[in-house]
Amino acid sequence: MENFDKRAIDAKLAEGFPFTHRWHNRFHLEMPFGLINDPNGMTYHNGAYHIFYQWNPYGCAHKNKSWAHTKTRDFCTYQIPQLALWPTDEHDKDGCYSGCGTEEDGHLRVLYTCNAKDEAGNRSSVQRFGTYTKAAGAVKKEEIIIDGPPAGFTAHFRDPYLFDWRGVRHLVIGAQTEDERGCVLVYHEAPMRWECLGELRTQLKDFGYMWECPNLLSFGDYDVLVFCPQGVAARAYDRQNVYQAGYIAGHASMDAMEMLMHGRFKELDHGFDFYAPQILTHEGRHILIGWMGMPDREEDYPTREEGWMHSLTLPRVLTLRQGHIFSEPVRELKALRHRDTERALEAEGESEFSTTLYDLTELILDLTMGDAYSVSVELVFGLEKLVFRYNRLEQVMTIDRTGMKLGGRGTRVFKLYAEETLSMRMYVDHGAVEVFFQHGEEAATIALFPEKNIRPALRVFSDVDLKQLSGVLWELEPFH
Numbered sequence: 001m002e003n004f005d006k007r008a009i010d011a012k013l014a015e016g017f018p019f020t021h022r023w024h025n026r027f028h029l030e031m032p033f034g035l036i037n038d039p040n041g042m043t044y045h046n047g048a049y050h051i052f053y054q055w056n057p058y059g060c061a062h063k064n065k066s067w068a069h070t071k072t073r074d075f076c077t078y079q080i081p082q083l084a085l086w087p088t089d090e091h092d093k094d095g096c097y098s099g100c101g102t103e104e105d106g107h108l109r110v111l112y113t114c115n116a117k118d119e120a121g122n123r124s125s126v127q128r129f130g131t132y133t134k135a136a137g138a139v140k141k142e143e144i145i146i147d148g149p150p151a152g153f154t155a156h157f158r159d160p161y162l163f164d165w166r167g168v169r170h171l172v173i174g175a176q177t178e179d180e181r182g183c184v185l186v187y188h189e190a191p192m193r194w195e196c197l198g199e200l201r202t203q204l205k206d207f208g209y210m211w212e213c214p215n216l217l218s219f220g221d222y223d224v225l226v227f228c229p230q231g232v233a234a235r236a237y238d239r240q241n242v243y244q245a246g247y248i249a250g251h252a253s254m255d256a257m258e259m260l261m262h263g264r265f266k267e268l269d270h271g272f273d274f275y276a277p278q279i280l281t282h283e284g285r286h287i288l289i290g291w292m293g294m295p296d297r298e299e300d301y302p303t304r305e306e307g308w309m310h311s312l313t314l315p316r317v318l319t320l321r322q323g324h325i326f327s328e329p330v331r332e333l334k335a336l337r338h339r340d341t342e343r344a345l346e347a348e349g350e351s352e353f354s355t356t357l358y359d360l361t362e363l364i365l366d367l368t369m370g371d372a373y374s375v376s377v378e379l380v381f382g383l384e385k386l387v388f389r390y391n392r393l394e395q396v397m398t399i400d401r402t403g404m405k406l407g408g409r410g411t412r413v414f415k416l417y418a419e420e421t422l423s424m425r426m427y428v429d430h431g432a433v434e435v436f437f438q439h440g441e442e443a444a445t446i447a448l449f450p451e452k453n454i455r456p457a458l459r460v461f462s463d464v465d466l467k468q469l470s471g472v473l474w475e476l477e478p479f480h
Ligand code: FRU
Pocket: 037, 038, 054, 065, 097, 098, 099, 113, 158, 159, 212, 213, 275, 276, 295
């Protein structure tokens, strides 16, 4: 573990980005150096959205885990990040792991997992509060509220997420039983202590050896448990990443300690690079930010050689309709559009269409398919391309990254129900594409590393003429 030097790190961050590299994203949160992963401590406090995230400021390995902090009022401009929480004592010496944030008595408090390993490699995981102080730009560590997992569970016990339940503070935490089954444990705040209420049972069978990063949200009468199972096998139309990030929607019962009448596990995103999302709720909006990355797939990310790795996704608003989560970018992002760059796309009765995009683009595309049964939307970077291929007969979307030289090659395939019109909203940054299909019914986050520094072009093909193509695109303003 490195000896963390906040002053030196913050000074280096204050120098800003060395925008010498074409893969640095310009409107996604990322760091000029080091490796970032999970969003942490997301809290609305004093008129701003505070966003922390896992960070190794000393390289691109998954170690030296600390928290970085930034804040924003509008999701378009962000404060220069600083180092906010880092290993200092025997409890967290091997990492300040993920956790959440909350407002309490006018203060921004965080709750995180202290990770430590002894000489024999035995892990200990305790959960500790801290208070973020603006003056220090850092978290002051406070009491440990949970001193390890209950009997019957292993030390894979992390990522606490606080929520209010009938006026009492509760938390969910990712856990593993001694027979290596992933699950979520629930605690509530009792006088002077946090009491374990047990495992929040579900109907899911054989669902992995560990669940990370749980969140519990309420949408009216429905509750949604978001979590990241590890060890679930891929299927024809889902679960194709090494680990998943998804949810079940139903009714959480804290008496029965069970998610009642829940539907199937659905993924929140079908791209290659989405994991460990955290959700902040403010004024009735559930705002999600995910990690644009994937554990144990380091070889897919060539920026490692340049000294930085990964980004966070755009903030997305979640809504629940008929048991399904829709996600769309927060409306504040419209302010990133350069007004005078708005360009309409229009074609009728064509089976081929192409146009160039801006350097940073938001694109809305509506393809009224008519008699077409196969439609491809391509982002072309010279000789390389990323393809979205829709098979209308099977109602299947394939995202094909095999046409890109760098980054993980391969495809991701998922069900998408487009009857007449295939709708896509795309955000194209230098090293990332985020797509929202059918007005947020499905989403996909894809990291991209085009070999050449060329503006992407858009190409649309169909087997027979599309009835209509209409769209609009904007150039976006970078925020770093
Ligand atoms: C998820 C995760 C969390 C852990 C953190 C450590 O990506 O493995 O479970 O707290 O990353 O960086």
